[in-house]
Structures are given as structure tokens and as C-alpha cells.
Amino acid sequence: MLDQAEALSRRYHVVVANPPFMGGRNQNAKLRGFLRNHYSAFSADLFSAFIGRTESLVINLGEVGLMSPFVWMFLSSYEEVRIHLTSTCPLRTLIQT
Numbered sequence: 001m002l003d004q005a006e007a008l009s010r011r012y013h014v015v016v017a018n019p020p021f022m023g024g025r026n027q028n029a030k031l032r033g034f035l036r037n038h039y040s041a042f043s044a045d046l047f048s049a050f051i052g053r054t055e056s057l058v059i060n061l062g063e064v065g066l067m068s069p070f071v072w073m074f075l076s077s078y079e080e081v082r083i084h085l086t087s088t089c090p091l092r093t094l095i096q097t
Contacts (some may be wrong), residue, residue, distance in 0.1 A: 019050030041080040
């Protein structure tokens with residue numbers, strides 16, 4: 001029964017995505033408010049909110065593959081994203097081309 005429940009749940013073993021890129025200046029007030037209310041640590045940009053969302057889509061020990069800009073690794077506005085990712089998600093590979 002538990003195996004069937006897991007198979008029917010909305011959580012996945014693998015999530016691979018290319019999140020949309022949209023900075024705060026291009027977001028309307030409704031989107032900005034939604035990100036602030038639901039993804040406050042990830043609200044600097046739409047792609048960072050997608051990073052936060054994918055974490056809840058995978059099962060325990062699941063894998064996430066994302067193509068995102070590398071700015072989250074360096075800019076101060078993404079400090080909470082870096083802290084969260086390094087404390088909760090084992091990063092296997094980071095590639096910058």
C-alpha cells in the first residue's frame with residue numbers, strides 16, 4: 001500500500017528543468033508578492049524561486065538538475081539561496097561555461 005501511495009504522490013525521483021529567468025524589475029506586483037509570501041528566501045529572481053520549489057518536488061535522496069545563471073553563486077542578493085542550498089542539498093556538480 002505504501003509503495004502505491006508513493007507512486008501516486010506528486011513527488012519525483014528526478015526533476016530536471018530550465019527555470020525561467022526574470023528579475024524583480026520585470027515582475028508585476030502580484031508575482032513579486034507571491035514570491036515574497038511563498039519563497040521569501042528565494043525571491044530575488046524567478047529562477048531562484050524555481051530552485052526552492054524543486055526541492056519540494058523530489059523524494060528524499062532524489063536528484064535535481066537545473067540550468068540556471070551562475071549569479072546566485074556570487075551576488076549578495078542570493079546569499080540566503082546559497083546558505084539554504086549548501087545546508088540542505090548536497091551539490092554534486094556546478095558547471096560554468
